[in-house]
Amino acid sequence: MSSSQMLKGILDGCLLGIIHKGETYGYEMIEKLEIYGFRMVSEGSIYPVLMRLQKDGFVHSVMKESPSGPKRKYYTLTPAGEEEYEQFKERWESLSHSVNRLVKEEN
Amino acid sequence: MVLSRESEEFIANLRMYLMTSGKNDHEINEIAEELRGHLEDAESHGKTVDSVTGGSPQTYLENISNEMKTDYFGLVRLAPMFILLLIAYFITGSAIRGDLNFSLLKLIAYPAIALLSIGAYIYFFRKMSVANYSKKKELSIFIALQVIITLSLMAVLFMDIFFFEPFYIPSRETMWVIAALGALVFIAGAIWSKTWFTLILPLFLFGPDFILQFLQYSETTELIISASGLYLGFGIVVLILYWQNKKQNPHKL
Numbered sequence: 534m535s536s537s538q539m540l541k542g543i544l545d546g547c548l549l550g551i552i553h554k555g556e557t558y559g560y561e562m563i564e565k566l567e568i569y570g571f572r573m574v575s576e577g578s579i580y581p582v583l584m585r586l587q588k589d590g591f592v593h594s595v596m597k598e599s600p601s602g603p604k605r606k607y608y609t610l611t612p613a614g615e616e617e618y619e620q621f622k623e624r625w626e627s628l629s630h631s632v633n634r635l636v637k638e639e640n
Numbered sequence: 641m642v643l644s645r646e647s648e649e650f651i652a653n654l655r656m657y658l659m660t661s662g663k664n665d666h667e668i669n670e671i672a673e674e675l676r677g678h679l680e681d682a683e684s685h686g687k688t689v690d691s692v693t694g695g696s697p698q699t700y701l702e703n704i705s706n707e708m709k710t711d712y713f714g715l716v717r718l719a720p721m722f723i724l725l726l727i728a729y730f731i732t733g734s735a736i737r738g739d740l741n742f743s744l745l746k747l748i749a750y751p752a753i754a755l756l757s758i759g760a761y762i763y764f765f766r767k768m769s770v771a772n773y774s775k776k777k778e779l780s781i782f783i784a785l786q787v788i789i790t791l792s793l794m795a796v797l798f799m800d801i802f803f804f805e806p807f808y809i810p811s812r813e814t815m816w817v818i819a820a821l822g823a824l825v826f827i828a829g830a831i832w833s834k835t836w837f838t839l840i841l842p843l844f845l846f847g848p849d850f851i852l853q854f855l856q857y858s859e860t861t862e863l864i865i866s867a868s869g870l871y872l873g874f875g876i877v878v879l880i881l882y883w884q885n886k887k888q889n890p891h892k893l
Contacts (some may be wrong), residue, residue, distance in 0.1 A: 559674060560681040575694025576682065580675065584707040596673065603677035606670070 540571065540624070544582050545622035549610065552592060553618050558605040559583065584607065591617050647679045647689045648798045650697060653769040655727045671704060698770040711719070715755040725829045726754050732822030732842065735815040736849045741806035749796040757789045822846075837877050844873020 540547075551562050563576045586592045591614035594606050610618065643651075651672055660666045675692065682691050693700040730750055734740035764781055773781075810818065823842075830839035850863050 558677070560678050575690075575692060575700070576678070576687075577675070577692035577694065577700055578676075578703070580671065581703045581707045584704070587709070596670075598862055603680040605677050606674045631801070 536572070543621075543625065544579070544627065545586065547617070548579060548582055548586065549591065549614060549618040549621060552608050552610050553615070556609050558606050558607050560605075562608075586614070589617075590614075643676070643679055644683060644689070647676075647683065650689045650693065651676055651679070654701060656702070656765055658705060658708065660762050660769070661705050661708045662707045662712065662715050663705065664714055666753075667708055671708075674749065697772075701770055721829060721832055724825050726751075727828075728822040728825040729842070729845075730754075732819055732826075733846050733849055735810075735822060736846055736853065738812055738815055738853075740815050740818065741809040743800055743804040743806045745796065745800050745804045750793075753789065753792050753796065757785070760785055804876040819846075819850075837880075841873065841877060844855040844877070848875075 545567065548562060551557065551565050554565075557565070559579060560576075562579055583592065583594075587594060590611055591613075592608045593611050594608050596604060596606050599605055606631075654675065655672055656666055658671075659665075679689060679691060682688075731740060764785065768778055768781075826839055826842040830836065848865055852865060857865070
């Protein structure tokens with residue numbers, strides 16, 4: 534299993550985490566993800582996820598003209614999105630804990 | 641900022657694919673704008689459109705499409721105006737010339753051909769938006785489609801003349817009323833779709849016939865004037881569309 538396939542299942546939560554840190558737009562999310570060490574197979578893969586998050590009411594978006602660059606769609610978390618992010622953190626905590634225990638025991 | 645040709649094509653294909661998938665116009669514009677913004681940023685960092693699609697536009701477009709709901713209500717809303725326009729195109733010319741009649745064959749064959757050709761166009765539009773055909777191949781497909789449609793319409797016309805009796809021939813006055821209704825439909829269609837060529841095209845298609853009704857020419861002269869008016873009209877429409885396209889996308893074509 535490649536790391537991008539593994540990432541697929543948790544990309545929703547990671548994007549919630551990135552947006553949680555402050556209002557941001559698609560391209561900037563990619564750059565921020567890269568700073569954390571995420572390497573995406575395709576940068577475009579965040580957009581279907583963002584559409585889904587918006588449909589589920591977890592994020593709110595607004596189009597803004599930028600003074601230099603192109604028109605950008607900025608995302609913020611809704612209260613439901615903050616709630617979902619908290620739950621994601623808990624789920625990840627317990628999952629990563631279990632995986633770590635398993636993997637380290639083998640060594 | 642100007643996007644590369646590949647990126648412009650990708651955005652155009654995205655719009656075409658989502659439109660023919662029956663997605664909501666507003667949502668299509670939103671994702672197209674957002675991806676255009678992303679591509680402008682990406683290209684200014686030296687990346688290409690592949691960084692967005694991951695190298696497979698088809699899979700990517702399907703992923704986007706799956707996250708958008710199909711706007712059935714929007715499609716249903718389009719249908720009445722669309723059907724009215726189709727009928728108007730079929731009968732306005734004959735009504736002006738005074739040779740309008742209704743036979744069983746026409747009543748069945750014309751709508752069938754119209755639906756089949758719309759289906760074929762949508763099918764090829766979708767195919768072209770995901771497959772990377774050359775401009776030459778795209779053009780040949782369109783010409784082939786157009787030839788097949790024209791031939792089938794002509795076949796119906798000949799069969800109708802030789803084998804079918806019209807069951808209803810409107811009076812000359814009724815035909816003028818039908819022609820006027822046709823003109824109203826074209827005007828309404830242009831206002832509704834906010835596109836000028838939905839009005840200009842019928843004007844060239846049926847305008848010459850209309851004027852000729854008031855002039856005394858031999859039938860051959862009438863035919864020549866009518867046909868050249870038609871081709872001149874098509875030529876002008878295509879030329880203006882080409883210029884408009886060039887103005888909007890200076891580096892394309």
